[in-house]
Amino acid sequence: MRSRDVGGALRTCLRCAKSCGRQGRYNIPELAKKYKVYALDLLGFGWSEKAIIEYDATIWRDQVADFMKDIVKEPAILVGNSLGGFTALFTASELPQLVRGLVLLNTAGQFSDLNIKPVINNEKSAINKYLVNPMKQAFQRVFLGILFWQAKQPSRVKSVLKSVYINTSNVDDYLVESITRPAGDPNAGEVYYRLMTRFMMNQSNYTLDSILQKLSCPLLLLWGDLDPWVRPAKAVRIKEFYPNTSIVNLKAGHCPHDEVPELVNNALIDWLTSLDHEASFQMAQT
Template sequence: MQGTIAPSTTPIPGKYWQWRGHRIYYVQAGEKHTQRPPLLLVHGFGASTDHWRKNLSGLCNDFEVFAIDLLGFGRSAKPKLEYSGDLWRDQLYDFITEVIGQKAVLAGNSLGGYASLCVAGQRPDAAAGLVLLNSAGPFSENQPSPEPEALQTEIEPPAVKPNEQLQKLLGDIVKWIFQQPLAQFVLFQYIKQPWVIRQTLEKVYLDKSAITDQLVEEIYRPACDSGALDVFTSVFSTPQGEKVDVLLKQLTCPLLLLWGEADPWVNARERSNKFRQHYPELTEHFLRAGHCPHDEVPDEVNRLLRDWVLSTVMS
């Protein structure tokens, strides 16, 4: 068995692909293997291909690996559109069919996990397997998922009791305020500041040493692009996508769940039970990490992902 390769922190140069008239940035590493499916890595809200730098370098000796910037993020175009799971599903599906050219194992973190699940569930001809790392997305019996979790406050409980009426009213007021353009502008200008980005990361990373100046800069830089505000504001107006349980009922490929158990935004054990309820044949591991285990414990994530693909997807 091949030894673990230390992941690099240096981003691999990428290239651009034209999709529906927009420039989409992606990174490709490794050589094509006739007997092994390629991997497609999909980032979370506010992140980019840079967030997978340690995984690209750690997996490219065993697989052909791609990472892509979703439309509206990273180095990809940021047009004024209605951003949704359906939009990113179509982007990922077309990328797999037009650029990769064969079924791929999709691995997504947070929002990228939900987009990858949409592909695997609704476009099964593109997915050889699915890996979800602290994936976002609502279940039918719950309130909307808090993705992007750092930007929204989930106030309304499933059933409102009399002594919770004031809390519900305040929640409605807060939601209304953040639907106003001026409030959205002010909030965006605040949360994109490097010191605020660092504070947010410190809340969701268990290993604080993984929060480097490089990481902060990689998140800050795209937030300064023209159109970034429009992408941010769409979060508050986009219709909710398909429920996770519905997508799981449509899923036919192998599923691996990797949970950063110290994630304050995602209750890993609770969501694990819900995933198992709707897709019991999954494989999962709980890791000592926060919301982004692929960046906090990349060698462990790379090993688990590699072993699972070789033993499950290819069997």
């Protein structure tokens, strides 16, 4: 596990991400002027260990929870983008005593689709167990192995980043290297395979609507409206499910914190300040 701890101790922010250290390059220094900031790479991503385990949302939830209990040692604001956002949301809903507030930037996760019929699991049948499933897994390994090799090439990484940044000026070699270097870990290919075949294929086990039903803290959505992967309608739907939500729309792509950092920092600090004022007012009333 890799983390960074910077800044003062007025309030605590924990940023959860697939690879947080370098994509937080424009945010962490500003936040650290007033807040104690921790940046945590999720297990299997960034500079954290490429553990050969069965990846599941509960793995990252427990990682964040353990980090907060052992290192942070006080309720914190969780901040996350994409899969890091989903992990922050899941953690906040499952362990509300650890979380003062939640900030999501173009979060991953999906809503349940009532029109999709549940898949019947026939894996226990002999033909599936001894013939179909082994052949399926062998094909997946070959296909995903080729896909991973292509995906970790610097030129491919830069191309994908440019497709999800509207202003590509911050898509530089420093950012590309922060993705390609961890991908060179000997276990990275196996982690990629497990993520794609286990976690990504089983997201329906953790739908956003079911998670939001358990959420109890204030929520801020900092949303890149021009994201080709996660559309702004998702932010609107989240607010419909969870009214204690503030939305700040940004003219940016999938990673607004790195693309328009000044706008993100200002919006985040304004929201944190409002939380502090509200907490002070409530204390004065007691």
